[in-house]
Amino acid sequence: MSLASGPTKAVGAQSNLNLRVERHVDYIKKLDSRRDELEYWLTEHLRLNGVYWGLTALHLLGRPETLPREETINFVLSCQRENGGFGAAPGHDAHMLYTVSAVQILVMLDAVDELEKRGLGGKEKVGNFIAQLQDKETGAFMGDEWGERDTRFLYGAFNALSLLGLLDTVDVPKAVSYVQSCENLDGGYGIQPGAESHAGQVFTCVGALTIAGRLDLVNRDRLGGWLSERQVDNGGLNGRPEKLPDACYSWWVGASLAMIDRLHWIDGGKLAAFILRCQDPEAGGIGDRPGSMVDVFHTHFAIAGLSLLKFDGVQEVDPVYCLPRTITMKCLSR
């Protein structure tokens, strides 16, 4: 491994801060040992997402073996429900958000076949749970049987189904026209038709279009302009005009720019320096802004952002799937 313990240098010249790899690995490793803290139990509804965030961050930091593989697979499978979908934790209801995390984790651990061996009805059953959440009229996807619609779910469905090789089980053209109906004159996309452009939603829509092979529908220069304007003077990125920067937008904005080949339109060195300032240099983990409380969500997306910037010592991330590139290349070439 190239980064073992030596100091890592930021790209660009502005920063003399290091990426605290060891601290972050420790921070993630210890997340599951905090069962004597109330917060651990109050965040159970994010557990499966949390495993995905932590595991991906560890992969990108070059420490894929840190979490015990068998235990992780067992936990994922214990979250599956009779309908094939996954909940956030054992006994929690199935929902698109956790089902996508489950698929991503299994892909990362090269364990999709465990669905066949030990899961309920193999990968087809999981695919079926996702596919039946598509609204046949509009092409949009719901999060669960209660019917909330959001472009996040459409992207999630495309992400998981394509990783499972089951994208042909849904109406892709209809979903694509739904995404188009969320486009605004500024080139960005909103959470639903008519809604204001938002960098998170831009990521999901551009990601879905990339998976569908329809990037030709994106106005790259217009959208690239809007996205590059997300960078503010301190180097960080915000999600909408006139909002505060946040380390997680390093991912939503950065990955969108990467997908449309415009990542060089922002100052990568300054962004990397901003991300590094969001670290807790002592206890590990990364927060939304310098001096903020850290959490595994921001830790993961900030590290993924550094990866987009080809930061020294961080493994390459796939901007479409937010998984290590080596893994998606292997999975999608099957």
Next chain:
Amino acid sequence: MAAHGIPRYTRLGERTEEARQQELLKIEKYQKLDQSVRDSIAEHQYTPETLQKITELLTSNPEYYTVWNYRRQVLRSEFSRAASADSDEAIAGQIATLIKNDLLFLIPLLRSFPKCYWIWNYRTWLLDEAKRLLPVSMARKFWQEELALVGKMLSLDSRNFHGWGYRLFVVETLRALKSEEQGEKGITWTEFEYAKKMIGANLSNFSAWHYRTKLIQRLLTENSASDEERRKMLDDELDLIHRALCDPYDQSLWFYHQNLMCTFDPSVAGQTLAPNLSDSERLDYLRQEIEEIQDMLDGAEDCKYIYQALIDCTVLSWKVEGREPSGEPKTKVLGWLSELKKLDPLRQQRWLDFEQSLCR
């Protein structure tokens, strides 16, 4: 787990044993409540006691989405119990009371957790149930009150993403539930006034400008506006944005300006408020626009947005004319571009890419 903007504190050493014990007690209490709710639902005990326990659990953890689903199950069961009342009127009355009480329960939660997706989802579901189960006039009343509530939320946090999305959704539903007296036009017009008020309160509120873009188009369509009326609206909007741009450093205003400029772009004009302008009209507008923006430079020579807009308008006029960049306009663009490169170092590569495309 996903904290936003919460200051980091350092825990000074380990918790005292006493503090640890206290936290363990809290955990035990929470888990007991959680288990008891799950047991009741597994046994299909859709009773007021179960609802009470669910309320307690959600109050301590509103992100617990599965428990919101449990709450839906209990409410559905109460709705069907109400359906066995004597008269239609009594049925509607009982269901309305159930919905009303539940909507009230959500208010303090929304106030404390305005960014929690699950509370908003649940609220939407409740209101949809009102639409599904109640006579239109009663349902409409719920949705109308909702519009007032979302107005209050947005006055507290005028950029709240959920708030604006929710407003859109409430208005859509009110349109579907419209009464004879108050047609569609009414609500689009009052929403237009609302967006105006929000812009007036804070010119930087891009959410409100975005809403305005959408409402104008809707208003014009609803009124079957002629091309002449559409032009009039366009002129008024240009006038408004020029006046607002006396502060040219505000990004939100320039994005609204960019929206308006799309009217002159043949490839997207179809999605704008004045789709049928002729090419020569478009060129006239663009020429006026360039003059207007050039005047803004006076005293704001360091404002990058002005150069950006000048370049955009000039490039657009080439597109309308269908000609390649050349001569004096090209020299001007290159001049503005060199200012831009100085003023906007963060996006240096973007401007270099553009320069290259010009000089190809």
